[in-house]
Amino acid sequence: MSLPKPVMRGLLAKRLRFHFPIAFGFSLLVAAAFKYTVSDPRKKAYADFYKQYDPVKEFNAMREAGIFHSVQPTGK
Template sequence: MSLAKPMMRGLLAKRLRFHLPIAFGLAFVAAVAFKYTVTEPRKRAYADFYKQYDAVKEFNAMREAGVFQSVRPSGE
């Protein structure tokens, strides 16, 4: 009883025909999962934040706190 000879010719092509579609499928699933679990909630959070964000009010608060060196507080 002897062992069967290993298949050497065309081995890479045979393995790629099997593994390449699986790799592309998993990559596509990972990309879709990332889009809907990370980027979409992040876009929603930014949109919610900027709906009620007032840049002028924030600037005035920082100016009054003395954050800026080149802008004097309004009381002076």
């Protein structure tokens, strides 16, 4: 008894018809999960930070700490 020959004609197209929708659905799921678990919280954190951020106050604190060599602290 001999084994039947494998069907090779159209094998790629047959497997792609099965795997492509699964891969597409999985990629959409991963993209949505990334958006809601990483991107949105990061955007919210940046927005919350910059609501209360005062760049002039931060600059003056760095100037007083001596970080900038070209700007001397006032009052010394």
